[in-house]
Amino acid sequence: MSLLAAQNITVRFGGEAVLSDVSLAIEPGEIVTILGPNGSGKSTLLRALLGILPLAAGVVTRAAGLRLGYVPQKLSIDRSMPMTVRRFLSLPVRVGDVEATLALARVGLPGLEQRQMAGLSGGQFQRVLLARALLSAPQLLILDEPTQGLDQPGEAGFYRLIEEVRRETGAAILMVSHDLHVVMAASDRVICLNGHICCQGSPVVVSNAPEYRALFGLGSQGALALYQHRHDHSHEPDLVDAHGRAPSDPHHGHNHA
Amino acid sequence: MPMAARRRTRIMDIIMLDNLLGLDDFLVRAALAGLGLALATGPLGSFVVWRRMAYFGDATSHAAILGVALALALQLPIGVGTLLVALAMAGTVSTLAARGWAMDTTLGVLAHSALAFGLVAISYVPGVRADLSTYLFGDILAVSKADLGFIWAGSLGVVALLVWRWQALLTATLNEDLAHASGLNPDRERLVLTLALALVVAVALKIVGALLIAAMLIIPAAAARGLARTPESMAAYATGFGGLACLVGLRLSLWQDTPAGPSIVSAAAVIFALVAVFGRIRRA
Numbered sequence: 205m206s207l208l209a210a211q212n213i214t215v216r217f218g219g220e221a222v223l224s225d226v227s228l229a230i231e232p233g234e235i236v237t238i239l240g241p242n243g244s245g246k247s248t249l250l251r252a253l254l255g256i257l258p259l260a261a262g263v264v265t266r267a268a269g270l271r272l273g274y275v276p277q278k279l280s281i282d283r284s285m286p287m288t289v290r291r292f293l294s295l296p297v298r299v300g301d302v303e304a305t306l307a308l309a310r311v312g313l314p315g316l317e318q319r320q321m322a323g324l325s326g327g328q329f330q331r332v333l334l335a336r337a338l339l340s341a342p343q344l345l346i347l348d349e350p351t352q353g354l355d356q357p358g359e360a361g362f363y364r365l366i367e368e369v370r371r372e373t374g375a376a377i378l379m380v381s382h383d384l385h386v387v388m389a390a391s392d393r394v395i396c397l398n399g400h401i402c403c404q405g406s407p408v409v410v411s412n413a414p415e416y417r418a419l420f421g422l423g424s425q426g427a428l429a430l431y432q433h434r435h436d437h438s439h440e441p442d443l444v445d446a447h448g449r450a451p452s453d454p455h456h457g458h459n460h461a
Numbered sequence: 462m463p464m465a466a467r468r469r470t471r472i473m474d475i476i477m478l479d480n481l482l483g484l485d486d487f488l489v490r491a492a493l494a495g496l497g498l499a500l501a502t503g504p505l506g507s508f509v510v511w512r513r514m515a516y517f518g519d520a521t522s523h524a525a526i527l528g529v530a531l532a533l534a535l536q537l538p539i540g541v542g543t544l545l546v547a548l549a550m551a552g553t554v555s556t557l558a559a560r561g562w563a564m565d566t567t568l569g570v571l572a573h574s575a576l577a578f579g580l581v582a583i584s585y586v587p588g589v590r591a592d593l594s595t596y597l598f599g600d601i602l603a604v605s606k607a608d609l610g611f612i613w614a615g616s617l618g619v620v621a622l623l624v625w626r627w628q629a630l631l632t633a634t635l636n637e638d639l640a641h642a643s644g645l646n647p648d649r650e651r652l653v654l655t656l657a658l659a660l661v662v663a664v665a666l667k668i669v670g671a672l673l674i675a676a677m678l679i680i681p682a683a684a685a686r687g688l689a690r691t692p693e694s695m696a697a698y699a700t701g702f703g704g705l706a707c708l709v710g711l712r713l714s715l716w717q718d719t720p721a722g723p724s725i726v727s728a729a730a731v732i733f734a735l736v737a738v739f740g741r742i743r744r745a
Binding site: 251254255256272274276279281282284285286287288291292294295296297298318320346 | 510511513628629631632634635636638639640641642643645683686689690691692693694695
């Protein structure tokens with residue numbers, strides 16, 4: 205049974221269809237990335253899946269009692285609101301000190317409890333958001349462009365952390381991105397979106413699909429070479445997903461040109 | 462008769478009446494009224510600051526004058542009239558905000574129109590023109606036992622509402638999507654704050670007057686921001702500063718025969734300045 209499934213959903217803003225006829229399903233333990241250019245409806249899709257936006261058509265179903273963790277795209281805490289990291293972790297559900305300490309340690313920020321949220325770096329902030337989402341022991345973690353504003357090492361580190369979380373907890377992960385390389389290496393399945401689903405499949409399949417290449421204006425080689433280089437540096441060879449298979453091993457089926 | 466002289470005779474009347482009941486009883490009542498108000502304005506004012514609702518507070522409190530006119534015309538209790546009109550105004554503003562109106566301009570139009578219409582409307586009610594300053598600047602020294610009951614009931618109602626919804630309110634204030642994903646409804650939390658604001662306006666009218674209610678929400682909370690590390694401590698400091706400002710302003714008003722509402726707000730402003738200066742010195 206899928207954790208979350210959308211059937212033929214359409215979302216309109218003032219009569220104009222931003223998303224049309226989108227269907228997808230998230231299975232336990234998989235990492236799915238929604239990829240698309242700016243304005244392609246990626247965040248809209250996530251917000252529709254979360255039930256924040258009304259659907260003009262179609263239906264979203266959740267597994268019964270689904271525990272869901274969410275990391276929003278932008279969370280700016282107004283400077284007028286004092287907020288320690290520890291206090292933030294207890295919103296909206298209060299958690300114990302031990303749990304909070306463990307969650308912070310898990311995302312690589314041990315001992316940060318008493319820091320003010322407004323004083324954190326971009327990377328620290330995103331990790332605290334992740335820690336808060338993890339505290340509900342989610343079966344599905346939804347992240348909206350979680351590495352926006354991070355530099356390359358910060359970005360790679362964050363995706364590594366996501367993979368570790370998936371491996372340890374078995375949580376499925378659905379995230380949105382507009383950048384190609386790191387995401388491609390870290391996903392089991394990629395959904396290429398531009399108002400509708402252009403193509404989907406394993407990163408290799410998608411990166412070779414003509415729809416994808418047209419959408420991102422790529423020539424015949426660029427992205428593949430880029431992708432494989434990134435992949436050689438950041439992918440862990442022994443990575444397996446919850447089903448015990450190696451997710452989307454791109455070493456099969458094609459070579460460097 | 463000039464305002465100060467009228468006020469003096471009013472105070473003398475009250476003192477003579479209260480001498481029969483018990484010495485300085487009106488001062489005790491005034492102090493209790495101020496503390497009751499601070500109980501609600503501390504936490505609610507913090508939300509007004511966090512959510513940048515300052516002008517929203519202005520619009521709602523200015524509408525209270527219209528409520529006074531309505532109450533006098535229909536011979537309703539003043540508290541009921543102000544509560545109804547404040548609710549209507551707060552509801553209107555909330556609805557317009559949810560529809561994406563440009564809030565700065567919209568609130569500017571609403572806040573000042575509400576005040577202007579209220580002042581025009583109240584001039585039609587016979588015999589009130591002389592008492593207008595009471596509604597604009599408050600009359601804390603004339604708080605009756607019934608007023609005191611209304612003030613405390615209203616304030617405790619606001620506190621209960623905020624405590625009940627506290628976690629949800631904080632989450633929705635941080636980020637509406639985050640609240641949504643946690644199964645909360647940000648629209649409902651906005652409604653809670655709207656209701657609380659209307660209640661506080663009705664409660665505060667007698668104490669600081671329609672013109673300065675928003676000041677009692679914002680200034681103590683702004684002073685508290687400099688000292689607080691968590692939302693809860695900010696609300697607590699704001700309550701403390703609000704209560705202190707009421708007591709200090711009350712004494713100032715009594716000794717110098719200054720209008721009570723502006724005296725209380727002046728005291729709050731001085732507290733804000735002191736906290737800001739000491740905070741800077743401590744950090745330096």
